[in-house]
Amino acid sequence: MNKNSDDKIIYDMYNKIDTPDYDVSKEVLEKISPKYHSKVVLKRILIVSIIICLCVVALGAARLLGWQNFNLYGEKTGSGSPIGPAITPVPGHEDDSLIPIHETPPYENPEIIEYNNQFSLEHADDEVRIIMIDHGNGGYGSGSDSGIRTDDFSTITDIMRINKSPLKLPSYIPEGYSFARGNVDFYIDEDSPPELIFTEEKYGHVYFIYKLQEGYKENIYFLKTTYTNKKGNRIDCFSIITSTTVDNTEYQASEIAVTKSIEISTFDYGIWIYDKQKTYNLNTIILHKKIPQIDSIDLSNSVLTSIHLKNSSVQEMEFENMMLISVDCIISSDTLDVEELIKVAESIN
């Protein structure tokens, strides 16, 4: 490159900057070690597990005592108590399955619970905000009001039209059922991280509000639609983009559940989870397929960091990047037979 006089001035300037040597390898290798990484994988499995727990709860099987885990090959992989964080519904949003606060540690102080809910609700009107609460003991909660909840089907279809999401709506719903309500949530593109606009310390916790950047609504991450008939029976269709491969995805269902592999042409793996005795309303199809990688920011797996300055500190959430690589789709119904469930599943393409 031929340098002109300005280039030479700038070149000389850079040569006056001292950048001492720094061996980065030790810290990097430690952070990518399997031990460090396994925690991340586990958390992601837990997140996926929440969905099926919720399906089962929604279908009235929550009173069952035992639980078992299944992989996407339909094999049992373990048993035990329900795993994953509890969901605390916010008043007025009881029907929203995944939103808005995931609480990791148990709360004992009702005043704090009330304040958390109040804090979330106060800021729930602004659609470009994410609310996060650090629980002060290593845990954190998050609530995203970036999503859309609606009982107007055209709102969902309008978003789907402008979006190139790999998530799709079913084109077939059995006769007698109509759209009742839906949720859409968005992932955050890796290159457009949210910006902290407010923080507050109270009860020893830190509360954050982040603003999402323009265009986030082009990234659908989670889609749920519910269809009901006049008798009140329902069909729930969940689709979510996940960071888990087929080999590290597990679902949890009650101990009476049995599984059967099924084939759906537009997915790589499919299982039907059901109650053979038909004592409980457990009737779910789970589908999984690989998709081209999407780089996003993981809101559910963030860690709290502090930047210590002279006399005080600023705390912030450190967002981790997440590679989204597959789609999981869950279709549940309290009344449909498996043939009808499969027809719904086949129409998701």
Added chain:
Amino acid sequence: MEKTEMTYDFTTDSEQKLEAIMKKYGPALLRYCHSILCNYHDAQDALQATFIKAYYKKASFKEGSALSPWLYRIAYTTSMDILRKRKFATFFPSVGLQEKECQDYIPEKILSALLKLSGADRALVYGRIMEERSYDELALIHKISATALRKRYERARKKLAGALKEDYPYYTKTEET
């Protein structure tokens, strides 16, 4: 700039390969991040995050393609993220980044001139002048067309050189002699 690019097949022994990559590219990437962030400790953080991301994003690296622009793209976006986070200071004036925090290893007047440019422009000028990257290479890092980058570079160069001449009149004298 290093003209011989390393190419890697990440599919096997990826940790050992990452270690070799860190050894080869680490020092240059640290200077690159330092020039964008104007803060040595942030540059260290950015460098760490760059290699961690490179490791986890290895599936997105096309085997046989040049490693350097790929790594620099990660370092660039990581540094820009760190700069965005500094905006927190505007919400907390009492705990804002102190001027001294930014001054490490960079002489005050040089820092003052560099901070007249945006982080993206600092990355561009450094890439062009110190690493002698072509606009096509820089386009891969900045994800902006080479033509647009050329215009931006010329504006940024003029601005930076102008600021340096104000503070260092001897630059002009040297040029004259």
